[in-house]
Structures are given as structure tokens and as C-alpha cells.
Amino acid sequence: MATFSLSERLDRFCALSDEVKEHLNGSNSFQRLLESRAEVLRPGEPIAYVPIVQSGWIATYDLTPDGRRAILELGLPGDVLSGPLHAREPIGYTVQALTSATVTFHPVEPIVELIRTNARVAAAFLRLETYQHERLQERLLPLLQLRSYEKIAHLFLDLHARLDAVGMAANGRFPMPLNQATLADHLGMHEVHVNRVLRRMDDDGYVAREKGYITILDHATLAEMVGFRGRPRPPRHGGA
């Protein structure tokens, strides 16, 4: 039950022929159930698969010389990790499951071949890559200019928007399977301070916390506070 297929995700960016879609889906992809903390891609290894998250959350992270973890990107259900596909060498980061997760793996060889020969497929991957580039740019702004309180607010607004897009949020409420240490590694903060800020956001009435869930209570005020612009959704079928 692969809810999110590679062809469908690409098709959003650039309409593909049925033949190509079948080719993409059929090509020996397989699905794995991963335990929390299982590695999806290991640094230094040759890249063999393009992963797609079906359920659960995963993270792309890197380590500082002294062993602190920096989470570069969060992978939510529906996300395609296309980065390794185009990299020239083994990746320098690790991709790991943050919760138990279901991930579909597509072998890169047939995909690379398709990109080589089919301009529409190449264009679709190009749009996908551009989309992710834009997402990364939007992470820079909070890291550069916002304070802890606002960083967390920005993250919650972002997660809400992304999860809403795949039907996993309702009425401002969305799953939050990450513990505070993981949030800290994603925001460049410290566990203890994440806790204090969360409590303050709760006391201030901006968010409500339940085990495993967050509810955004005052979306408008938070969005204005942090300059959050709802990220443009991938189009239903776009141009170039």
C-alpha cells in the first residue's frame, strides 16, 4: 500500500506520460518497515536508492567535530529524498528514521537512465529539486534572524502546512512524534531551552500540547510574529 508513489510525486511538477509513470513505479522498487533510529542512507556509501517516506518521520543530519547533531531536513510522509540521486559522490550526511517508518526505495540506475533520455522526467526532477532548494532557503531565514521562541513557532507553522498538505492535520492539530532533544537539534537550540520555550508558548496560549500532538491555537498571530508565508504548494501541473 504505497500511498505515495514516485511517479505521482513527480507528476505534480511536470506531467508525465503513462508509459513513463509505469516505468518509474515498476522498476524494482521495494518497501521496508524501519524501526525508529534505523538508518535509511549511510554516509560514505555509494548511492543506490531514492527513498520515499510512506509513514513516519525521518531526518537528514550531520555531525559537528565534537559530535553534536545538526538536523538538516525532516522527511515527512510523502517526501522524496531526491538529493542522493544526483550527487556525484557518496553523500556526506546520514538519513535516519526518527520514528518507526515505512519507506519505499527506488533503485537509482533506471531513474538515472530515464533522466538521461527523457527530457520531461529530467524537468520533473529539476522542479522537484528546485522545490526542495526553496524549502531549504526558507529554513535559513528563521535560523539567521529569529529568536528561539519564534524559531519554534516557525517550525510548527511549517510542519502544520506540510502535514496538512498530505491530510495529516486538522483544525491546527498535527502529530508531533519528535522529542524535545530532536527539536533542539533541528533548530540549533538546547533541549532544556526548547522545553522552557514550549512551556511559555503553551502558557501564552499560542499552542496546546498533548502527548504526540501539537495544536496551533493562534495561527494568525504566530504567522505574523515570524513572517511566515504559507509555502506555495507544488502545482497540480506546472510549466517548465
Next chain:
Amino acid sequence: MATFSLSERLDRFCALSDEVKEHLNGSNSFQRLLESRAEVLRPGEPIAYVPIVQSGWIATYDLTPDGRRAILELGLPGDVLSGPLHAREPIGYTVQALTSATVTFHPVEPIVELIRTNARVAAAFLRLETYQHERLQERLLPLLQLRSYEKIAHLFLDLHARLDAVGMAANGRFPMPLNQATLADHLGMHEVHVNRVLRRMDDDGYVAREKGYITILDHATLAEMVGFRGRPRPPRHGGA
């Protein structure tokens, strides 16, 4: 005297036929001499051109609600701003010259058409985009986990590597046309603190400062301090 041509930059990532190269270079591109602070691309405008920096430095920046500037990316000589090419809508950020700069503008229409029809061109842009994605990822690590002193060291090592790649650095010495306020906006720090840290790095003997130039005196120690891995150079002609 366009030192850096679009076709040559793309050709590094994916070998292109001479015909395509001519097509890319010929298509009505033009060159402009921009004064410092002139805008290269304006937010909200439809995207008409792909800029390539020939000389001088430019910046992609965004503003917080209260008007603080966050510099997302620095454009150095030879850099191609391909982002706008694939964006679906007007960009949300501003691109501005940080020094007087020479920039070549390529109209997007013919390029988009080429991408649509030529898989090799699309693949080349895909690799270019992936390369820039990786660069952005490498900016996240210092922002997430390093302190001011290390952030600046990381930036200097990065700039040195990039300028060295286009022959603008020698013996650890490279141009530094940015003032301290601009460095601050790039690192998420404050002007005054940038100044204090720079002085300290100078006193510590890690760097030397002259007007308009920086010299890295102890590359090895700094690189180890911040976990800097020399960025993989774009290959001479790569795979997928």
C-alpha cells in the same frame, strides 16, 4: 569579455553538444555593469532572466517582518543563479549587488524551451541545482551548531575555497569586499559582534586583515575547529 558563460558552467556538470552550447550562449543574452546596491532581481516580478556573475559580489536576501536582512546566498564571480529559472511564481526574495558588479543576463524563454526538449540540458541544470542544494545544506551546519567565532571561520574557509576555484585566491589570501554589517546579515549576527570576533581571530593569529582582503593564516587548525570539509568541486564531466 564574458569570462563565465552559461554553457561552460553547465558543461562542467553534464557534457553538452557544441550546437546546444552555441544556442545557449547566442540567445540574446546581454551584460550589464551594476552599481553597488543595484537590484539584480526584484521580488514579486515575473522572472525573465537567469543572471551569471562575471565580476563583483551579489547577494540573495530576504527581510524579516521588522526589516532585518537575512542574506541567504552570496553570488561570487562565476556563480549562476538558476533558482528563478525553475520557480513557478515570482520569487520571494531580492537579489542585489553588494559591490559594483558585472552580470550577464540570459532570457529564460529559450532556456526553458531547451530544457523541455533536450534531456542533456535538463540533466545539466538538474546537477547544477543539486550542487547549489548541497551548498545550502553546508550552510545549515554552522548556523545550527557553531558559535560566532566558528561561524566566521567557516565562512572564510568557504569563501576561500570558492574564490580559489575561479583563480581569485592565492596563498590563503582572497578579496573581502563586504563590510561587517553585511557579514553579520549573512551569519545571523550583529555588526558589533562581528567586529569583536574579527579582531579576536586576528589577535589569535588565525587570519590577517587588510582593507578589502582576508588572509587565512592557519587553514588546517581552522578547518578542524569548524569541521570544514573542502567542498567537492564540480567535476570536469560527470555521470548522471
Next chain:
DNA sequence: CGTCCCTTTGAGGGCCTTCAAACTGTGTGG
């Protein structure tokens, strides 16, 4: 000689880190 831009220095305070430890809930084994 005055203006402008940038750099530099000082003083004070706040955000966030750091170290430490208690508290809570959950699963496991006796």
C-alpha cells in the same frame, strides 16, 4: 575642513547555555 561610511570600543543586560537533579510515564522482570 566637514561629511559620510565604516570600524572600533565601552558598558549593561538579556537570551540562551550549561550542569545538575527531580519528576513523570511506560515497559520489564521478579
Next chain:
DNA sequence: CCACACAGTTTGAAGGCCCTCAAAGGGACG
């Protein structure tokens, strides 16, 4: 059913990094 381990959350106290406001110093240019 209780004891215990374990993971995660929460709270306290102290201190440092960095911000903020303010202003002086230096060089380029008219």
C-alpha cells in the same frame, strides 16, 4: 503487584555569549 530501569520532561541556579544602545575613531571624498 511491586521494584526497577529507562526515556523523556521539567525545574533550578549560575554564568557566558551575544545583543543593544551609545559614541568615539579613522579613512575617503568633495
